[in-house]
Amino acid sequence: SQLSKDIYKLLIEIGTIADSQGVKIYLIGGIVRDFILNRANEDIDLVIEGDGIAFANLLSERLGGQVKSHEKFGTATWKTTENVKIDIVTCRTEYYDAPAALPNVRASNIREDLRRRDFTINAMALQINKSHFGTLLDFFQGQDDIEQKNIRILHTLSFIEDPTRIIRAVRFALRFHYQLTEQTFTLAIDAVAMLKQVSAKRLLREFELLVKEGSIIEAIKMLDEIGVWTTLLGHSPTEEEIIKVNAILNEIQDPFFLFLTFAYHQKDWKRKVKFFALTARQNQIIQQLEILDEHQKEQLTTIGSIHQQFYNYTEETIFIYTVLTKNEMLHTYLAKRKNVKALLSGRDLIDRGIKPGPVFSNILHQLTCLQLDDQIKTKGEAITWLETNFK
Numbered sequence: 001s002q003l004s005k006d007i008y009k010l011l012i013e014i015g016t017i018a019d020s021q022g023v024k025i026y027l028i029g030g031i032v033r034d035f036i037l038n039r040a041n042e043d044i045d046l047v048i049e050g051d052g053i054a055f056a057n058l059l060s061e062r063l064g065g066q067v068k069s070h071e072k073f074g075t076a077t078w079k080t081t082e083n084v085k086i087d088i089v090t091c092r093t094e095y096y097d098a099p100a101a102l103p104n105v106r107a108s109n110i111r112e113d114l115r116r117r118d119f120t121i122n123a124m125a126l127q128i129n130k131s132h133f134g135t136l137l138d139f140f141q142g143q144d145d146i147e148q149k150n151i152r153i154l155h156t157l158s159f160i161e162d163p164t165r166i167i168r169a170v171r172f173a174l175r176f177h178y179q180l181t182e183q184t185f186t187l188a189i190d191a192v193a194m195l196k197q198v199s200a201k202r203l204l205r206e207f208e209l210l211v212k213e214g215s216i217i218e219a220i221k222m223l224d225e226i227g228v229w230t231t232l233l234g235h236s237p238t239e240e241e242i243i244k245v246n247a248i249l250n251e252i253q254d255p256f257f258l259f260l261t262f263a264y265h266q267k268d269w270k271r272k273v274k275f276f277a278l279t280a281r282q283n284q285i286i287q288q289l290e291i292l293d294e295h296q297k298e299q300l301t302t303i304g305s306i307h308q309q310f311y312n313y314t315e316e317t318i319f320i321y322t323v324l325t326k327n328e329m330l331h332t333y334l335a336k337r338k339n340v341k342a343l344l345s346g347r348d349l350i351d352r353g354i355k356p357g358p359v360f361s362n363i364l365h366q367l368t369c370l371q372l373d374d375q376i377k378t379k380g381e382a383i384t385w386l387e388t389n390f391k
């Protein structure tokens, strides 16, 4: 009853095709958990005790649609003619050559596939072969943990193998209002130092999901109890930093700002933050903040003089800097800059005999400064100013 009729019918068809091949096929992961929780979810992940890619190709032969496969991982995404995306993977076991490294995989059975998963609530499968349609496989007491509101890892090395599961644990705990079991919580603390071994890209992917989830203040505090911030940045965030980062993330949902905000007042903030800056834009923000720090020492007494310095900085950088430094004047500047409207156009300048060239932008820039300082408010005043100063 939680699925649309079309999806339900489709699952039955897929189950029948799997029967014709003599392979077992299961719905897996989040969707099974959400069936039990009565939460909407149509993210269909299927695992098959057989070749996932070959099966996806067979589905597209029989039912149409397109397949994108990733040979290396034995996974495929089948897009149906109705544009429904279905992920199909081969049951697999993961084994780790080193802690926190990416796993090696080999084909296996459903139990082994479930065992490699993050938490008991995410490690249940629902068979969709016709004769067993709807049979729940719950080897690790996921249902009990849903009832008891527990986030529980499946084995004691789980966080060591993949420390990003620590961040996932917090995300699911907050989403469902569950608690980490005592053992899971202790094992998270024991493994937290392993987060240092994880690449920035993988860390940020998990933090991005965390930020999207909302409840970021609670998430930050919970991660702190586990020791995540001390591990990654060398200290716990202060209450003030948490308020600041919340203000930034409300505007820009980018987990990079967690690291920037918490490191910013530290002596070697740039070095710490650089590790988490993956895009050109993030690196530019770091650079611009550094320059802004230098300007901070200069006397900027009017909004116009601030504009002289900062006119070519993006609103984003100034906004972040304003929050980080709690600079009231910059706050006012930003608000005014957003609303300032050009009083004169290039045409107005040409009409008054000024030849087009670099002088144009110079004049318009000066005019904006005067507008920001409320010295010029109307087009008439702007024209008088122009005629007086640029004869």
Ligand code: ATP
Binding pocket: 028, 029, 030, 031, 043, 045, 116, 117, 118, 119, 122, 123, 162, 164, 165, 168
């Ligand atoms: P959501 O509702 O946020 O989509 P989900 O449970 O579907 O939650 P996904 O990130 O889509 O989460 O992952 C699908 C499944 O893959 C999970 O339910 C879990 O079984 C498994 N999984 C994902 N990431 C990990 C991980 N780091 N370690 C172990 N298992 C994982």
